[in-house]
Amino acid sequence: MNASTSIRRRIGWLIGAGALLVAAAAVAVWLLAGSAGDVPDAGGEAGSAGTAASEEPPSTPGPLPSAAPTSGSEVQEPTGDSGYTLPPVTSSAPLVSGPLPETASAQGHLVEGFPEDVVPPMERSTVVTSSITSDEGRMQVTLVGHVEAPAADVVAFYRDRWSSLGLRDLGGPDGSVAFTGAYESLTLAVITTGTGVQYSVSAVFRIE
Numbered sequence: 001m002n003a004s005t006s007i008r009r010r011i012g013w014l015i016g017a018g019a020l021l022v023a024a025a026a027v028a029v030w031l032l033a034g035s036a037g038d039v040p041d042a043g044g045e046a047g048s049a050g051t052a053a054s055e056e057p058p059s060t061p062g063p064l065p066s067a068a069p070t071s072g073s074e075v076q077e078p079t080g081d082s083g084y085t086l087p088p089v090t091s092s093a094p095l096v097s098g099p100l101p102e103t104a105s106a107q108g109h110l111v112e113g114f115p116e117d118v119v120p121p122m123e124r125s126t127v128v129t130s131s132i133t134s135d136e137g138r139m140q141v142t143l144v145g146h147v148e149a150p151a152a153d154v155v156a157f158y159r160d161r162w163s164s165l166g167l168r169d170l171g172g173p174d175g176s177v178a179f180t181g182a183y184e185s186l187t188l189a190v191i192t193t194g195t196g197v198q199y200s201v202s203a204v205f206r207i208e
Contacts, residue, residue, distance in 0.1 A: 092166075092182055093182075093183075094182075094183040094184075094205065094206060094207050094208065095115070095118050095165060095181065095183065095184055095205065096115055096118070096139060096183075096184075096205040096206075096207055097207055098137070098207045100113075100134040100137070100139045100207065101113025101114075101132055101134060101139070102132075102134065103132060103133050103134050103135075104131070104132055105129065105130065105131035105132070106129070106130050106131070107128070107129050108127060108128070108129075109127055109130070110127060110130045110143075111130045111131060111132050113132055114130055114132060114141060114143075115139075115141060115203075115205065118161075118162075118165065118184075118186075118203070118205075119141060119143055119186070119201050119203055120161065121143065121145050122145060122147050122149070122154055122157050122158075122199065123157070124147060124148075124149070125145040125146060125147035125149075125199075126145060126146045126147070127143070127144075127145050128144040128145055128146055128198070129142070129143075129144045130142065130143050130144075137206060137207050137208055138204065138205070138206050138207075139204070139205045139206075139207075140202070140203070140204050140205075141201075141202075141203050141205070142200070142201065142202050142203075143200070143201040144198065144199070144200050144201075145198070145199050145200075145201075146195075146196055146197070146198050146199075147196055147197055147199070148195070148196040148197070149196065149197060150197070151175055151190045151192050151197050154188075154190050154197055154199050155175075155177055155188065155190060158177065158188050158201070159177055159179075162179040162186060163179075165181075166181065167179040167180060167181045167184060167186070168180050168181065172187075175189065175190045175191065175192075176188060176189045176190065183205060183206040183207070183208075184203065184204070184205050184206075185203065185204045186201065186202070186203040186204075187201070187202050187203075188200070188201050
């Protein structure tokens with residue numbers, strides 16, 4: 001092998017090696033450029049985080065236990081009359097207690113043992129008949145009377161009386177009224193006659 005051939009081979013190797021180096025450098029540059037595009041910008045991330053933080057609603061601290069109430073925060077006391085009234089309280093104890101009187105009846109006056117405090121004759125009236133029927137803790141009474149007064153006055157007299165005892169008014173048609181309690185049931189019927197008003201009371205009592 002002569003000297004010229006050896007020189008040409010060395011030049012060929014140098015050229016090939018240089019080409020390989022150039023290609024390797026180009027590949028490295030391409031890889032670095034791609035990696036840089038995938039990495040998010042730190043400034044952008046900070047800006048996004050700051051924007052997200054600014055979009056969150058501000059938190060409102062709750063009232064401290066020792067804080068004084070502000071206007072409108074306290075419950076106001078009711079003022080004025082609402083127009084609502086509670087219904088009368090029904091009697092929870094029997095209005096009649098034992099021992100019960102014997103069964104009996106009378107004309108012109110009240111029979112002995114008649115519960116006059118619950119079923120009294122109307123003022124300025126005449127007792128026509130009265131009766132009591134007792135049986136094992138239960139007593140039924142009747143009262144028929146006559147009075148020269150308007151029928152409405154008779155109804156008002158007994159309605160006021162029974163309401164004051166805590167009995168519940170059940171109402172009734174004209175000329176009648178009914179009341180009830182936990183142990184009692186009372187009715188009143190009124191009839192207008194040519195000489196006044198005749199009224200009839202019927203009541204049932206239990207002692208337990």
